Amino acid sequence: MILKTKLWLIISLVSLLCSSLIIVVIRPTWGIDFTGGSLLELQTENQDIEKIRDLLNNETDISLSVQEGSDETLIVKSTPLTEAEHQEIITLLRRENILKEELRFESIGPTIGAELRRKSLTAVSLVVAVLIAYLAYTFRQASGFIASWKFGLAAVYALMHDLLFVMAIFVLLGKFGGVMIDTLFVTAMLAILGYSVNDTIVIFNRLKSEWTINRNESLATISDNAVKKSLVRSLNTSFTTLLVLGALLLFGGSTIRWFIVALACGTIVGTYSSLFIAPPALHFLAKVRR
């Protein structure tokens, strides 16, 4: 199944490169929590966006953009607003009998945005470092077979693939569907991170026990056996996770829609990478001279 390790590795490299290229070239559509800015989500009485846009642009000095949100709401974006400016907009909309309800208002200064970016990046990098160390530790008995840090490296390679892949999908969604990369998306990435590594460890563990039983087999055969025997379990686990996510997507509110989509993408690509990226990568690393 994964005997053609070269082929799987090339596929993973291609997808990794494509994802990185998409992220670098198209660039993510950052949410206001990362860039700083204001977002106002409103339930309105009438949905004539043009009229509202003209009204706001003519009657206030604030430069803002007006978009249609999901579930017939209106989203007003701008640079960070002061509370006075925020009230100015609300009063104006109320006066014109447009505003039904103010659903959400966020205003985030640029310093907080930069800080959130930095904090998120620190947390993710630390998790990756800790995971490599833990995998090296937990697979130490297998070191007669493959150097234990290579397990960590292979798992992280699969993990990076997953994170970049989902990020690339959201960069595309941002470009063509206005989906923003915000702190909720970062949470989804963390969940994907947890899922992907979890899944990979189970496969590697199987690989280790296969090797313990049959030490004479070649590494390729052992990995192949491990993947084959883990296949049903991997598919079953990701299927049940997708069942829960599917229910949330169908019946959950619109606030978490893209969050669930990110988790679902991560579950699918995470399952794939544990089966077809991590073991070939481990195989490749094992063959490299120490």
Next chain:
Amino acid sequence: MRERKKLWLIIIGIVALTGLSGWLNSPVHPSIRIGQLERDLNIKLGLDLQGGAHLIYKADLSGITADEATDALAGVRDVIERRVNAFGISEPVIRTNKSGDEHRVIVELAGVHDPNAAIELIGATPQLDFRREVGEEEALEQFNIDDPTALTGPVFERTQLTGRSLKRSSVSFDQTSSQPQVNLEFDGEGTDIFADLTKNNLGKRIAIYLDEVPISAPVVQSEITNGQAVISGGFSLEEAKQLSQRLNAGALPVPIELIGQQTIGPSLGSLSIERSIRAGMFGLIAVVVWMIIYYRLPGIIASTSLVVYATLFLAIVRIMPITLTLAGVAGFILTVGMAVDANVLIFERLKENLRLGRSVPFAVRDGFKEAWDSIRASNISSLLTALVLYAFGTSMVRGFAITFGLGIILSMFTAIVVTRTLLTLILSSKITQKSVLLGVKNIKQAS
């Protein structure tokens, strides 16, 4: 036989624990009171789920030394808390934190949907201070000017007496004009300063400034030693009451500036929680149905342990209490996946062992042992992830990390204890060792 007795005891324990948790989760749940510790055991929802305002303030500490910073921040927090409490908001969460060189105060007001009033209330710094009139000659000297006509009125100079020396304030009515007025009562130190001030300025005016604006400037008739003063600035009753309340809450030790805010309206919040709960229920039901179809009898056991898992999870969320946010719900969903995974791992190994021709009791025992290795390794890595995220993450990430971490520990517990015990006990009977119940052909019967 002793083995069986032990298994039954564990099951009784599980049933008792689940029953207790189920009771805590039911609408008739009790509240806990042990000494200082009080819990109403209601689920606490984060601002993104129940609506409310999240305000981030930057404290301007430029005017004070580094040693005083901690005290000043604690002071800011206390003052904001008093002001918000006066506003009638239940359980405000007010935290201070430092990020880089910036000191912040974070205010979370659950259930406040028009935060404008709250923002005004928090931001209003009633800076009260008393100033003495400076004589013309002294003023000219001070400003280094020669022409007396350059002065356009009386000059006032700041004194040591400020709102900080205030003990309490109240509203009363002037006996002659029956106008509302605000009474001030100074603390010990304030009383002394005020006595000195009035003694040295007999016949001159002392101005009372509120937020840098003079609101009244009475002439000192006599030395006042009882530490009491009155502001009669032509207030309406409402204004007088408000001023008195604000003065009682105290002034902010340092100025603060609103640098970020998030407000979630009530309908968006309640909509997302209602829908998420319903969706989560449907998701769980789908998982249960799938597990039973695919794994048959073990599937029923897995579903039981999944229900135990969800019940215990909710009970702990209530007891701790953990504030549930959207990110927290995500952490929970993910751990449902992991709880199922632990069962799937056990069952797959069980099936494998059965296919290899082992009898049921051995297949169960070895299957569990083999699966446990994977469950432990993968869950420890997830637990480490949760710990790092909790330690270094932003507040949203923390909300995720805490439910994720709790879920991992609980899912390990239900896999080891609930699934294993039920599996061992139920499959020890010959009646259950059938192909149709286990989904494996040609099961070897134990001799």
